[in-house]
Amino acid sequence: MIRLLLFLLLLAPFTLLADEMLYRLINQRLALMEQVAAYKWINQQPIAVPEREAFVISKAVEDGLQYGITTDSSGAFFRAQIEAAKDIQQCWFDRWTTGQAPETAEDLAGIIRPKLILLGSEITSRLAKKTVDGELLNKLFRQELSVGCLSEGAQRKVFDALKSVTTYPDRHTQVIESGRLRVGTTGDYAPFSYSGDDLSFTGVDIDLARNLAESLDVELVLVKTSWPTLMNDLAAGLFDIAMSGVSIIPARQQHAYFSAPYHVGGKSPITSCSRVHEFSSLEAIDQPGVRAIVNPGGTNERFIDANLTRTKKILHQDNRTIFDEIIKGNADLMITDSIEVRLQTKLHPELCASMPGETLTYQEKGYMMPKDTALRLEVNQWLEALSSQNILERTFEQHLN
Secondary structure, eight states, rough: HHHHHHHHHHHHHHHHHHHHHHHHHHHHHHTTTHHHHHHHHHHTSSOOHHHHHHHHHHHHHHHHHHTTHHHHHHHHHHHHHHHHHHHHHHHHHHHHHHSSOOOOOIIIIIIIIIHHHHHHHEEEHHHOOOOOOOOOHHHHHHHOOOTTTTTTTHHHHHHHHHTTTOOOHHHHHHHHTTEEEEEEOOEEEEEEEEEEEEOOESSSSOOOOOOOHHHHHHHEEEEEEOOTTTHEEEEEESSEEEOOOOOOHHHHHHOOOEEEEEEEEOOOEEEEEGGGGSSHHHHHHHSTTTTEOTTSHHHHHHHHHHSSSSEEEEOOOOOTTTHHHHHTSSOOOEEHHHHHHHHHHOOTTTTSSSTTTTOSSSSEEEEOSSSSSHHHHHHHHHHHHHTTTTHHHHHHHHHHH
């Protein structure tokens, strides 16, 4: 018991410091309302802008999911901030009506709003870690909020909303109760996930993501990620599940759960049809002067680094255009998943598999998610149902043919 008390006493200053920083950020954001009011006063704009308010709250709610903050509580907190902000602006309007009004103001869209957005993001990132309990923290909150024109009532409402901010107990609960399934996808790996310049996504995993969201009765939110940042984005809470032809490998399994495999394949080389005879084995590929092109950060690069010691590695950032480099003669070949080789040889008649019917590895693909047992169970049950109804097979055939 004594050790516990000592631990709590040592922890208290750090808790107070974290909450104090949160309060200061809220204070800084509300302090900008005088500048907002000045801009609106000079440009004869209304204080209340319902469309903008709705957008800000919606964005805050979405951002809060990254930290597991419940949608209702984050929405209520930012709504309280907006009401306090409007009260402050109205107070300044009243003062300027009878006193000296501002003649100049910083641009709202170009200068003030970016500051508000940055502060809002920082506040959201700290909300899940706040304590906000007891008279001591209430007193500290009042000390930090020193904004002119902020009424006692508005201050109290902000603090009460802050106290009421809660987090979801686990990711599965978050998906169901928030009504949102955030799917991380790269958009550069057909037939699983592909995105053009318009940022719309297509592919096997995009269709299956829609199916999963429908089965959970939630909204699908597609989140752009990349192979180099995939694991960090998952750890940061940017999405709930990765659906992008993700290979199941031990390095990823250390930090995440995978669903049951939904596709089995392996690495296979692809080159110009006229040069197939040159690269019919791994030994033939691993020779000085051979140029193997690869997208960075994924299992393709891992394979090259582990197995090709003499081949020249060419990194190409955009996996959507990587096969054009082989056609142009800027690279000799690429080693990628056999399913991608199958698709790309159909899309590009100039390209052929140099080891048709063979794979250099055995590889399973699955859906990657945080270490949440309930979420993995839900996804596996859904996958089993898809397989029994032949939906998986039909979806793959649709995108490959």
